[in-house]
Amino acid sequence: MRKNAVEQLSEYLAGQGLRSTTQRDQILQVFISAGRHLSAEELYLRVKKPHPGIGYATVYRTLKLLAEAGLADERRFEDGFTRYEYKASDDHHDHLICTKCGAIIEFENERIEALQQDVARKNHFLVQNHKLELYGLCGDCRKKNR
């Protein structure tokens, strides 16, 4: 876990006239130490164990807050759940998603990103964000399918 994530959150909160709370800090810590691509429900279950008092709604609210604060990325995959992942400073990556077992593999490709900028430029478009997902079969599922 990045040393100053909690701190980063309080700075954001202070800047917005919002308040630091124990719940927000607890949720953030569990969020960071948990794996990536968590849905709100998954996070809720994980948070429940060490902190049974925390409510469902607070997890949802905090997750949206983290996204606003730039600490999390919010993504909707095709399964209908909104998933969040902790956003390390300037690491952006995309996803390979197995349609059979649900595995999510991350990748980065600078050449693709560069080409995206080309496309945007040609369309007078300023890219703020992007999303690239490749859906298909992962290596394991391809083997099993035979």
Add this chain to the structure above:
Amino acid sequence: MRKNAVEQLSEYLAGQGLRSTTQRDQILQVFISAGRHLSAEELYLRVKKPHPGIGYATVYRTLKLLAEAGLADERRFEDGFTRYEYKASDDHHDHLICTKCGAIIEFENERIEALQQDVARKNHFLVQNHKLELYGLCGDCRKKNR
């Protein structure tokens, strides 16, 4: 409108032991003649005009059916609506989406697609489908922002 879309649908239906209905044909025709990226509700409203009897649920069901039949692509953008677009034979394209005015611009880029295949290959992954969306400001909104 492609001459044999209705025909293509009935072939699919027959093959699946399903039935052709006037509603399905009517919805398909309105779907094809309407613009791209329609949500179910948008299509419902358009279908209502010439065919007031058609129900909401039938539009939803038919849209899913068209996706199964390969006549439509189902996409979830970040606005929370599932949108459908008529799928011309082998035209796949991606999207630039303006976060301000909602404009959706389509583009194709073979080099990006080729690089996607490279990434997949390196991960022993077989791509069935992909999704590339660039979110940002379109040319018009960039001008207005100044």
Add this chain to the structure above:
DNA sequence: TTGATATTGAAAACCATTTTCAATATGTAG
């Protein structure tokens, strides 16, 4: 310490989408 108000948990509300159900339409067998 106090007061204004942001936040919380629980439950209810939302809202796009799906399902249920009785009535109706379709396609096949006779």
Add this chain to the structure above:
DNA sequence: CTACATATTGAAAATGGTTTTCAATATCAA
């Protein structure tokens, strides 16, 4: 052409992830 098994329909209710409401509580500036 007719009858029947059953797929499909429209309307309304149900679903399910997410958001909102509300009274109680916590935070923070003064």
